[in-house]
Amino acid sequence: MTQIIDGKAFATKLRAEIAAEVATLSYKPGLAVVLVGEDPASKVYVANKAKQTVEVGMNSFEHRLPADTTQEQLLALVSQLNADPAVHGILVQLPLPKHLDTESVIATISPEKDVDGLTVVNAGRLASGAEGLIPCTPLGCLLLLQDNISDMTGLHAVVIGRSNLVGKPVAQLLLQQNCTVTMAHSKTRDLPGLCRTADILVAAVGRPEMVKGDWVKPGAVVIDVGINRVPASEGKTKLVGDVAYAEAAPIAGKITPVPGGVGPMTIACLLRNTLTAAKRLEAAR
Numbered sequence: 001m002t003q004i005i006d007g008k009a010f011a012t013k014l015r016a017e018i019a020a021e022v023a024t025l026s027y028k029p030g031l032a033v034v035l036v037g038e039d040p041a042s043k044v045y046v047a048n049k050a051k052q053t054v055e056v057g058m059n060s061f062e063h064r065l066p067a068d069t070t071q072e073q074l075l076a077l078v079s080q081l082n083a084d085p086a087v088h089g090i091l092v093q094l095p096l097p098k099h100l101d102t103e104s105v106i107a108t109i110s111p112e113k114d115v116d117g118l119t120v121v122n123a124g125r126l127a128s129g130a131e132g133l134i135p136c137t138p139l140g141c142l143l144l145l146q147d148n149i150s151d152m153t154g155l156h157a158v159v160i161g162r163s164n165l166v167g168k169p170v171a172q173l174l175l176q177q178n179c180t181v182t183m184a185h186s187k188t189r190d191l192p193g194l195c196r197t198a199d200i201l202v203a204a205v206g207r208p209e210m211v212k213g214d215w216v217k218p219g220a221v222v223i224d225v226g227i228n229r230v231p232a233s234e235g236k237t238k239l240v241g242d243v244a245y246a247e248a249a250p251i252a253g254k255i256t257p258v259p260g261g262v263g264p265m266t267i268a269c270l271l272r273n274t275l276t277a278a279k280r281l282e283a284a285r
């Protein structure tokens with residue numbers, strides 16, 4: 001009876017729509033991805049992003065820098081990408097190596113090319129309801145929810161996690177949908193009891209299978225943003241979300257799986273943001 005929300009299929013459809021629109025343009029949108037260091041998980045994401053960028057007809061500019069790159073070198077690259085008319089979107093893969101100052105790197109990205117929606121300018125635009133660029137994972141969550149709930153007005157949404165990348169922007173987007181939004185975090189009292197009042201439960205904490213089955217209100221829509229690699233049998237690893245899926249799925253009305261839920265939507269929304277940024281930048285030329 002529980003409906004599994006197929007983010008992989010939705011993302012495939014979204015990428016096809018993006019490709020169709022890109023094909024009508026007189027220029028090629030370009031996405032620059034900057035990866036500092038050798039984190040193996042990050043390298044896989046960067047490779048996936050590059051492949052899908054090219055598949056929708058955009059240019060992909062990959063910049064792989066050594067782990068000992070200096071702050072000055074990284075800022076110089078971002079400035080060069082800001083000034084490059086072939087680059088419409090800039091993504092600096094996070095987390096950066098510890099010796100680098102993430103905040104000042106993000107602050108250097110031109111807000112009009114900030115396809116991650118991480119600059120203060122884009123966060124402020126989102127908070128004040130102005131047009132900007134919305135972080136990819138939150139945008140992916142919103143699109144999945146809109147596809148599955150015809151009207152969110154008055155629904156109680158509980159967002160677990162308060163990061164700038166996911167929790168805070170998800171809460172802003174759900175507020176715009178007229179949800180009653182509660183932001184929960186590690187200091188929240190009686191988190192299980194609070195979650196049981198949620199019509200929409202968004203888990204974005206980065207803790208494997210933290211949300212148990214009895215935290216879920218029967219029939220609730222559960223969006224699992226977590227992507228945690230954990231040990232499996234025979235020395236292998238597997239991906240699990242922030243929700244204990246086997247317990248929660250029979251109780252939920254609808255639920256996103258991991259993998260195949262929010263993850264694929266994140267990359268599709270990155271491409272969508274690149275298209276949005278390209279259209280705005282080219283119209284302003």
Ligand SMILES: Nc1nc(=O)c2c([nH]1)NC[C@@H]1CN(c3ccc(C(=O)N[C@@H](CCC(=O)O)C(=O)O)cc3)C=[N+]21
Pocket residue numbers: 042045091092093094095116136137227239258259260261262263264265266267
């Ligand atoms: N500036 C920045 N922006 C990001 O958006 C960002 C980042 N840094 N650093 C790393 C994280 C991680 N991330 C993922 C995106 C897609 C999948 C994805 O497509 N996952 C698939 C499969 C994953 C697999 O099988 O390994 C799935 O969930 O089905 C995963 C992870 C974006 N991130």
Ligand SMILES: [Mg+2]
Pocket residue numbers: 116135136137266
């Ligand atoms: Mg993102």
